[in-house]
Amino acid sequence: MTIAPERPVAVPAPYEGTRIPLPVPTILPVPEDVRASDDILRVNFGPNHPSTHGVLRLIVDLDGEKVVGLSAVIGYLHTGFEKTMETKTWWKCVTYPERIDYVGYQNNELTFVLAVEKLLALEVPEKATWMRMLLCELNRIHSHLIFLGTAALELGAVSMFWYCFRERELIMDLSEMVAGQRMHTRYFQIGGLAEDIPEGFYPQCREFVEWMPNALNDYLTLLDRNKIWLERTKGVGLLSADDAVALGQTGPIARASGVDWDLRRDQPYLAYANVDFNVPVYPEGDVFARYRVRVDEMRESTRIVDQCLRRLERMKGRPWIADDRKVVLPPREELHTSMESLIHHFKIVTEGFRVPEGEVYVPIESPRGEQGCYLVSDGGPKPWRVHFRAPSFVALEATATCTHDALVADLIAIVGSLDAVMGDSDR
């Protein structure tokens, strides 16, 4: 594993001029003099509102059109995934992480699978590693497309939505071809992939890689010099680099605030050390910068997909899952002929396999930032504790800081730019 060349510290530790509100960092309090005017309107924004991307509820204090106070309320989509996973065997748990962040599903699945493999010290075949990378990058494009489509739609650019969902459909088709399902594929297994990559996937994915840069140019033509878009996004929802780090922000939000940090480059997992890509960083820290970071990332992701595809095309016929019968289900056809395979299959499905005692934290760069999985195993067939470090949960902590001096219309742009998925934040 190669490490990127020496770079200076991304962010200075001490700082002045923070905009994080006090005393509660996530609640924007109404200033005393404004409260004294007795002309404050308290509005419930959500939990059912077309532009909150799910069931986010913001309690907003308005002075005219100005937002003077804000607190975010989450938990409406709390599903108890972490508790449920404690009652399932490791093998069955793989289904759950995808449903947590239902837009960046492939990356969530990867975190969990990587964490279990770390506990097992399981070697994964090269082909599986590259295919995982390819699918995660496709998933990143998919996630950013949904961000771009919906965020632009909320600001009035209705056509963007259709353009973005046109390309999203191509990714869904690829997903369906590989795993049989459009979303929540459960294609990653502990040890590798569920099935071999189908033959028709390569040419169709190649078509997508060739098409995507044109589509991105389309988006830029529609938005980048669009007066309304610029007016509504530039200088709105400011977040400084220091505030971003103090608030634990990662991923596109941090990179749009000038924090040069990407786990794919700085702490490479899978085979990211062997692919060539740039990390877009914008210093402005506004909604426009967050939009630009994500569009640039789609371009870089397309490049990574292209490189993965080149590698994978040379790996045809190679194994896609580890040959470890204690952990991995035996091939289906062997069940009819091999007694041992039948026993292994029966034991894994009914009792599950045991995972060595210990605790691990595995972070990856999901479309929304650092997605971490903290696992505790007691050596048994079920996880003792599963915890997900949810980037959306952390992103929503920044709403109060971003809405300093915002208008109520900016609120829509700001919430959209934080790109929180409520399933991820509430788990």
Next chain:
Amino acid sequence: MSYDALPGFVGLTESFGETTVTIDAARIREACAFARDELGFAMLVDLAATDYLGWGAKGVSGYIATASGRDLNFPDTQGLQTLPEVKPKRFSVSYHLLALRQPPLRVRLQIWVDDGDEVPSVVSVWPTADWHERETYDMFGITFDGHPHMRRILMEDDWDGHPLRKDYPIGGEPVRFSDAE
């Protein structure tokens, strides 16, 4: 990197390539401030508690998949009961810290508490701890001393119990509008 100088340093373990530093629970705030200012851990990425109630109460036997001995014929690995290592107290709280530098550095600060113990809040060190600590309180009932807004975050305000505790039953919530009503 030397972690001995952390205030309240109790011990250090390395496993699975990760560093865990155990800290005296009462001094966690000082330790976090020290880690941020002196050791360069600029970011608190995650805060997660674990309930160890019932840990090791039953030996686990059966299908073994260990790092070293997954061989079917490897002696002594077939179905032997093993008991996990004893934990000092009921709950652990893990603070996952990250230093934004090259190469990146991660450490897990871990404290151990019993039911009813108060933990010093680290919101003053990292504002991001706000929601993490509220979630930990909500799910485990561990209260954080000095937190400016200590109330539930994911469950309803009037919820009974703390769902991620091991003694909280799964499916234990009352069913409204059932046939019995």
